[in-house]
Every structure is written in C-alpha cells, then in structure tokens.
Amino acid sequence: DAGVTQSPTHLIKTRGQQVTLRCSPKSGHDTVSWYQQALGQGPQFIFQYYEEEERQRGNFPDRFSGHQFPNYSSELNVNALWLGDSALYLCASSLEGFFSDLTDTQYFGPGTRLTVL
C-alpha cells in the first residue's frame, strides 16, 4: 500500500517563476492538506482540499492556489515566486476530511524542497 507520494523531490526556480507541486494521497484517503515548512520552523497550513474543493485556507496569499482531481491527487501552484517561498512543501492525506472524529490521523508525504534563487 503506497503511502503519500510527492513530486518532484527537489526543485530550483528563480524569482518571478511559477511552480507546480504534486501529491498523491495514501490509498483510500480523500482529503489532501498542504503545508509550508521554512527551515527551522514548524509546518504552516496552506490549504486543504476535499471533494475537489478548497475547504479551508491558511494565511497565504492568492499566489498560492491548488487543485484536487477526481482521483484525489492534488496540485499546489505558486505564482510569482519570491525568495521567501523557499521551503519544504509537505502534503498530507486523511480520510473524510479534517473535521471527522472518526479519524484524526494525517499521513505525510516526504515533501518537495523548493529553492527560489
């Protein structure tokens, strides 16, 4: 049973460029959350997708957008990159969304290390 997978593993971009990161959830999971983790910091919530819709969003600008596909995989898009976007981007999947009391466990992917030069 494959866990959460993310691609690419590492990515280098320059300021002003756009980037797309991809995530495949754990088999059977229908909810995907994205996090940004700067060096030496804890992860910060970007947004969550459930049933192909953005259900909740953290304190991130509109340059950060996402999408969820019918197979529950998800993309994170960041436009107009700037240096401060350099971070580890983590994807986590869960079942029946965040708000269910039936399961609270999120499974994290290995992350995509984005470097903006």
Add this chain to the structure above:
Amino acid sequence: KNEVEQSPQNLTAQEGEFITINCSYSVGISALHWLQQHPGGGIVSLFMLSSGKKKHGRLIATINIQEKHSSLHITASHPRDSAVYICAVRPSGSRLTFGEGTQLTVNP
C-alpha cells in the same frame, strides 16, 4: 505568542537517557498530535491524543486537557531517535496548528 509552544527547542542527550519534550497550547482542542520528522523532511505520526496517556514501545505521550499541556517521553534513548519532534493541536472544527519542533540529538 504562538498557539503551540514547545520546550526545549534543542535537546542533546546521551544514549540511554530518559527524555522529555513538553508542549503547551493556548486554545481548546479536540486532539493533539506528536510527530517525528527526520532529516530530509519525512514526517511520521507518533501519537494522537485527546486524553490520558498512550504508549508505543519506548515512547510515551501524556496530555492534561485542563492544564493544556502534553509531554512526550522517550525511555532508553538511542541515536536513531535523533529527529525533530513536533507537537500539533487541532482546535475543534479547525486545522492542525504546529509547534516549531524540538531538535533531539542522542549521542552514542
């Protein structure tokens, strides 16, 4: 002030020592998670707690809801326990909020 505060930020121990990492939070929660992050980024969920105490191998997690405090204990620590340990809370009906993590280094 962060909603989730961890202490210490950095911890160095000798193999075999008993280790405690603390987490305090300021909001009402429905659950608290302890996560382990190894170099390279991969995060593993260790425990999800809503009350009391849980044990898994050499790891023990406790939570006091009234005091808004949780501890993660590692008994007989080993160099392979070296990682960042992150506390995350889930306010009722809301998203996970993470602490900044505790960097643990266990020396042989």
